[in-house]
Amino acid sequence: MSGPLSGLKVVEMAGIGPAPLAGQFLADLGADVVLIERKSGSADPTDINNRGKRSAALNLKTAEGIEAALALIANADVLIEGFRPGVMERMGLGPADCHAVNPRLVFARMTGWGQDGPMAQMAGHDINYLGLTGFLHATGRADDVPTPPLNIGADYAGGTMFLLFGIMSALYERQSSGKGQVVDAAMVDGASALMSLIHSMIAKGFWSEQRESNLLDGGAPFYRAYECADGKFLSVGPLEPQFFAELVRLAGLPDDHRATQNDPRTWPDRRDAYAEVFRTKSRDEWADIFDGSDACAAPILSWSEAPDHPHLAARGTFTTQADVTQAAPAPRFDRTPPAAPGLPPAPGSDTEIVLAEAGCDDNTLARLRAAGAFT
Numbered sequence: 001m002s003g004p005l006s007g008l009k010v011v012e013m014a015g016i017g018p019a020p021l022a023g024q025f026l027a028d029l030g031a032d033v034v035l036i037e038r039k040s041g042s043a044d045p046t047d048i049n050n051r052g053k054r055s056a057a058l059n060l061k062t063a064e065g066i067e068a069a070l071a072l073i074a075n076a077d078v079l080i081e082g083f084r085p086g087v088m089e090r091m092g093l094g095p096a097d098c099h100a101v102n103p104r105l106v107f108a109r110m111t112g113w114g115q116d117g118p119m120a121q122m123a124g125h126d127i128n129y130l131g132l133t134g135f136l137h138a139t140g141r142a143d144d145v146p147t148p149p150l151n152i153g154a155d156y157a158g159g160t161m162f163l164l165f166g167i168m169s170a171l172y173e174r175q176s177s178g179k180g181q182v183v184d185a186a187m188v189d190g191a192s193a194l195m196s197l198i199h200s201m202i203a204k205g206f207w208s209e210q211r212e213s214n215l216l217d218g219g220a221p222f223y224r225a226y227e228c229a230d231g232k233f234l235s236v237g238p239l240e241p242q243f244f245a246e247l248v249r250l251a252g253l254p255d256d257h258r259a260t261q262n263d264p265r266t267w268p269d270r271r272d273a274y275a276e277v278f279r280t281k282s283r284d285e286w287a288d289i290f291d292g293s294d295a296c297a298a299p300i301l302s303w304s305e306a307p308d309h310p311h312l313a314a315r316g317t318f319t320t321q322a323d324v325t326q327a328a329p330a331p332r333f334d335r336t337p338p339a340a341p342g343l344p345p346a347p348g349s350d351t352e353i354v355l356a357e358a359g360c361d362d363n364t365l366a367r368l369r370a371a372g373a374f375t
Contacts, residue, residue, distance in 0.1 A: 003030025003329075003338030008171075011036060011072050012053070012080040014347075017151075018159030018187070019082035019110045020049035025164060026078075027052035028329035029338050034072055036060075039375040040348030045322035050344040056355065057348030057375045064373035066092045068355055074101040075358040078167055082110040085120050095182050105180040106170040110163050112154070114186030129154035129187040135195060142212035142219075158190030213264070215239070221270035222247065222261065225300060232283035236274075238296040246295040251277055251286075348375065 008031040012023040027033040033053040040057040056072065059065040070093070073079055079098060081088055088094045088109075095107045109115060112124040127148045130136035135154070140147035166183035174180060198216075201207035206215075213219040222244055223237045238244040244261050247253065253274065260266050278286065283299050290297040301309060307318035307325055319328040322343055329338045351374050352365055360368070368374065 004336040006030035009076045010078045011076045015082040018155045021160045022163045024049045037347040043346035047344040048326045052342040054350040055345040056351040059375045064371035068373045071358045078106045080108045085115045108183040112187045115184045126151035126154040133192045154187040154191045159187040162190035226278035228283040230282040233300040
């Protein structure tokens with residue numbers, strides 16, 4: 001393994017959503033991530049969230065399967081799980097069970113609602129967590145229903161990133177205390193924390209609860225998407241006056257708009273007027289006009305177009321593994337660059353290897369195998 005996290009040992013309980021992405025990011029940067037699966041199977045090169053990991057298939061409904069899982073956990077720095085509160089405890093893999101065999105373990109828990117509270121046991125998805133926190137209320141057009149921003153806001157920004165932040169914080173604290181701890185990462189907490197700027201603007205009276213009437217929600221004519229002559233789209237976002245001046249100059253907008261850029265009373269009419277201007281040329285014509293400028297205008301690309309854009313191609317932002325296009329590891333490091341991401345493992349392909357590395361001898365492996373601990 002190579003990368004800044006080389007030497008870090010992680011056990012991840014297989015699941016969906018933000019926890020697998022957290023494991024992927026750790027593996028991307030060099031951590032040895034062992035995924036505990038329910039059963040063996042074939043490798044899937046499109047399973048990007050599991051790239052670079054190793055896999056053990058264990059029957060956690062047996063005492064021997066739990067024994068095998070604890071053997072892996074005893075040798076790990078971090079455990080990642082994304083089940084409902086109480087599931088790990090009922091299996092015999094709760095924090096107390098794991099810390100009994102590994103007091104230094106960082107036990108990282110990922111849920112939508114959190115480990116406690118009246119909704120902790122309810123099912124939910126990204127759209128629900130965004131809805132509860134006020135996040136979703138602010139997205140979409142004023143005359144339409146709120147529009148979910150894919151599953152990025154709660155699952156990945158409010159979930160994965162705060163889970164990783166918690167893991168790294170707990171690992172840092174462990175250097176002085178010598179002890180692990182439980183990280184309770186809830187998507188409702190993370191999504192709420194992401195809105196600190198908006199909360200500040202609300203407190204200052206600079207943000208309305210009416211969608212599409214604010215600086216960053218499409219209300220401002222200089223911060224929104226516009227349709228072009230070919231039906232494709234352009235993103236426009238020059239917030240600062242000097243950048244807005246560049247947009248005005250290059251797009252041929254009225255120069256007197258610069259003086260009243262931030263007057264919300266002018267925004268509705270200007271949104272319509274700017275829309276007419278941007279419909280006069282194709283997306284790529286506008287991209288050429290703004291290329292190299294500070295106008296903060298860029299083409300809105302499709303999934304298939306993005307990897308071939310000259311800037312992203314020059315940086316190697318995307319990579320292709322087994323004919324599957326995917327994002328390259330991020331961020332980047334000058335002294336300890338990570339290797340190219342490995343392919344996703346076949347579920348169960350590394351079961352006995354990782355258990356042997358964790359200290360299980362041949363007799364123990366034979367006993368576990370005979371008892372049906374491996375699936």
